[in-house]
Amino acid sequence: MKKVIAREEWCLNCRLCEVYCRTAHSVSGDVVRAHLREDPTPVSRITVEGDNLDSVAVNCRHCDEPACVAACITGAMQKDPETGIVTCDESRCIGCMTCLAVCPYGCIKTGKAAVKCDLCQGTGEPACVKNCPNRALVYVEVGGAAK
Template identity: 50%
Template sequence: MKRIYAIEQWCIDCKRCEVACKTFHSHSKDTVKAFTVEYPEPQNRVRVEGGLQLSVAVNCRHCADPKCVEGCISGAMTKNPVTGVVTSNPEKCVGCRTCVGMCPFGCVRIEDAVEKGVAYKCDLCGDGLGQPGEPSCVAACPNRALIYVESEGC
């Protein structure tokens, strides 16, 4: 399966990956509206951590044996057996945060902008679920610090 990997040395902390991700997951698909008027505010599933000396985009690894799925008590976290994509269903999530604690990479986050905090994570922008092409964060990276390649897993 294809996965996103970050090349730390090439990341310039521009956060274009975050902007592209948030825009993709917005209702309007408009960058300005996604950041100013949409409610609930769309959540970016990738985030840049670090700073100017060293920064890296953190995103889901879609593990071969995902601990977030193993720890999910409601069945909201699932792994597609065909594509290997790990997704979170906000309708099933009970906000217990077990998946957050189980992820060894810190890739699962809780959306606090809504009444009940629900887990969310990288979904490869729908890739592997019928939408072809590379994820929005990879396409937006000016230095190609994010790559989308075939891999066996985390």
């Protein structure tokens, strides 16, 4: 499957990936409205860690054997056997956040439900990759995961 790969050496700590992730997962799809008008403000599924000297963007690795899926008590968290994408069905999630407690990358956020990267399902290149000003994020075939 194709995954978002972070290239730490080029990460600027600008955190635009977070901005555009929130926008891509907003109701309006507009960067200003998503951040200033929408309530709740959309949650970024990608997190930039570190400081200007050393930073890296971390988002869901869409693991072959996802701990979050195994831990999900409602069946909301699933790995699509075709695409390999791990998604949380927010209508089924009850927000117990057991997934958050077991994700080794810390990639699950708390919103109304568990919130995580869905690789911008169906829209081609994810918003974080598309808008990274320094190609610190790339979207590449890594093989393996999807059947």
